Amino acid sequence: MLPLANIGGGPEQDxxxxxxxxxxxxxxxRISGSFVIGRSTAxxxxxxxxxxxxxxxxxxxxxxxxxxxxxxxxxxxxxxQLIEAETGAHIWAERFDKPIADLFVMQDEIxxxxxxxxxxxxxxxxxxxxxxxxxxxxxxxxxxxxxEFNRGLAPAYLQKAHSHFDRxxxxxxxxxxxxxxxxxxxxxxxxxxxxxxxVRRLRSAEADLxxxxxxNPDHATAHAALGYLRMLSHRIAQGIAECERALEIDRNxxxxxxxxxxxxxxxxxxxxxxxxxREALRISPRDTLAGIWSYIxxxxxxxxxxxxxxxxxxxxxxxxxxxxxxxxxLLSSALAHLxxxxxxxxxxxxxxxxxxxxxxxxxxxxxPLSDHPDYLxxxxxxxxxxxxxxxxxx
Numbered sequence: 474m475l476p477l478a479n480i481g482g483g484p485e486q487d488x489x490x491x492x493x494x495x496x497x498x499x500x501x502x503r504i505s506g507s508f509v510i511g512r513s514t515a516x517x518x519x520x521x522x523x524x525x526x527x528x529x530x531x532x533x534x535x536x537x538x539x540x541x542x543x544x545x546x547x548x549x550x551x552x553x554q555l556i557e558a559e560t561g562a563h564i565w566a567e568r569f570d571k572p573i574a575d576l577f578v579m580q581d582e583i584x585x586x587x588x589x590x591x592x593x594x595x596x597x598x599x600x601x602x603x604x605x606x607x608x609x610x611x612x613x614x615x616x617x618x619x620x621e622f623n624r625g626l627a628p629a630y631l632q633k634a635h636s637h638f639d640r641x642x643x644x645x646x647x648x649x650x651x652x653x654x655x656x657x658x659x660x661x662x663x664x665x666x667x668x669x670x671x672v673r674r675l676r677s678a679e680a681d682l683x684x685x686x687x688x689n690p691d692h693a694t695a696h697a698a699l700g701y702l703r704m705l706s707h708r709i710a711q712g713i714a715e716c717e718r719a720l721e722i723d724r725n726x727x728x729x730x731x732x733x734x735x736x737x738x739x740x741x742x743x744x745x746x747x748x749x750x751r752e753a754l755r756i757s758p759r760d761t762l763a764g765i766w767s768y769i770x771x772x773x774x775x776x777x778x779x780x781x782x783x784x785x786x787x788x789x790x791x792x793x794x795x796x797x798x799x800x801x802x803l804l805s806s807a808l809a810h811l812x813x814x815x816x817x818x819x820x821x822x823x824x825x826x827x828x829x830x831x832x833x834x835x836x837x838x839x840x841p842l843s844d845h846p847d848y849l850x851x852x853x854x855x856x857x858x859x860x861x862x863x864x865x866x867x
Contacts, residue, residue: 474498474509475528476519477551478541490542491516493551493580500588500725501538510534529558535602536564536595549573551583555594565594582755585725589757596620614641615651622658623761626665627796627827634658649685653695656681660702661765665799666836678702693723701732705842709736727753731766738773741847746773764794768803775807775858776851783807798828802836806858817862824864833859834867 474497479490494515502509510532518528525537540553551569556562567590569583600620603613618637624630638655641648659678663671679702685695700715713736719729734749750770754763771786787804790797801824808817824831833856842848860866 474501474515474538475523476516477539477553480541480543481545486542486544489544489580493542493583496580496584497538497587500584500723501591525556525558525561534558536598538591544573547573551587553587555591555598557598564598565591585756586758588725589727589760593623593761596623609640611641611645611648611651614638614644615648615654618651618654618658622654625794625796626661626765627798628662630796631658631662647688649689649692649695652681652685652688653692653698656685656702657694657698660698660705664701664705665765665797666831669830669835675702675706679706691722693719693726693729696722697726697729697732700729701735704732704736704739707843709739709843712736725756727757727760728762728766730756731762731769734773735769738769738776739843739845739848741843741845743773743777743847743851746770764790764792764797764800766790767793768797768800771800771807772803775803775810775855776848778810778854780807780810784811796827798824798831801827802831802859802862802864803855805862805864806855809858809861810854814861817858821859821862821864832865832867 474494476494477490479486498509498515514532525539528537529535535558537556537558538553539556540551543550543552549569549571552566554566555564557564567587569586596616596619599613599616603609603617606613609617614637618634618641621630621634621637635655635658638651638658641651642655645651656678659674659681663674663678678698682695682699682702685692686699689695696715697719700712700719702712703709703715704712713733716729716733716736719726723729730749730753734746734753737743737745737749747770750766753760753766757763760766767786767790771783771790774780774783774786784804784807787800787807790800791804794800801820805817805820805824808814808820836859837852837856
């Protein structure tokens with residue numbers, strides 16, 4: 474990452490611009506599979522005209538992030554662009570423009586949002602590069618698997634992602650990123666009831682994630698996923714602790730906030746779930762997983778009997794991730810409870826087109842995630858709505 478340029482501001486503005494550069498460099502270094510040039514080397518290019526192709530060769534990097542900060546009377550604008558060093562091709566650009574408030578609060582928000590977005594864009598660029606490779610290596614398959622996972626939560630995408638992570642681990646059994654990726658796929662498949670072999674998937678995920686944490690104790694994704702898995706396995710307090718550890722490693726790991734919200738839901742503290750989801754969306758408003766985050770908020774609302782709010786969250790979930798089958802089934806239940814039966818049945822039909830094997834029995838047959846009475850009562854309420862909406866019983 475090149476130092477951001479201070480446009481139109483005097484020297485007194487340099488401290489803020491350099492602060493954004495340093496914080497963003499630090500946070501980018503936490504992206505799975507990335508190698509980021511240290512700040513000391515990067516700052517040697519400050520204020521100089523640069524040849525991006527030469528930088529790519531000198532530093533052995535594939536991508537260069539450059540940009541600027543411009544402060545007006547009452548607004549602050551940050552522009553960044555990601556460029557492929559070898560070709561000079563622009564891969565992605567973003568503008569952050571908002572009223573000036575507390576500069577350090579703004580710095581935190583700018584860095585959080587850009588770091589999350591850049592992680593997604595770099596992964597997508599690497600997946601495109603891997604598709605062109607005649608002989609993909611372990612990391613190539615990792616990025617291809619991540620790209621499939623980011624397409625949505627339909628069983629077909631999860632299966633393709635799993636296959637790439639399998640291939641990555643065939644080539645390098647100790648690839649921590651691929652272990653965390655495969656563990657996350659198995660975990661998500663179990664969490665959204667997209668698989669009949671839910672117990673096996675959870676065991677496989679735990680094995681992969683435990684190995685990933687052992688190989689790299691500072692892998693935020695592995696800690697957060699392991700935390701969610703433990704929540705799904707009746708170890709809720711341990712799960713929340715793992716998510717807290719993930720946030721110590723990477724304060725911008727938005728999914729960890731959502732998983733903590735899920736833990737609160739399992740403990741019968743449904744009213745706290747929404748705040749955790751909103752924090753994740755503040756940090757990463759266009760995250761590829763925002764659909765499942767909204768689904769978790771909607772699930773908590775539905776279980777609490779707040780059906781209007783559940784509908785809003787679940788519609789948002791489907792808009793963000795149309796292939797998320799469980800969101801359709803939960804939405805059908807919420808609509809049924811509101812007396813909107815025809816709309817509910819439409820959602821059921823859409824859900825069954827995505828996952829023809831889904832039944833209430835599959836959902837019910839999975840071990841309850843918690844024995845808290847409020848959580849158990851919420852599950853029964855969801856089953857009742859699904860029946861009205863025409864979800865197959867068996």
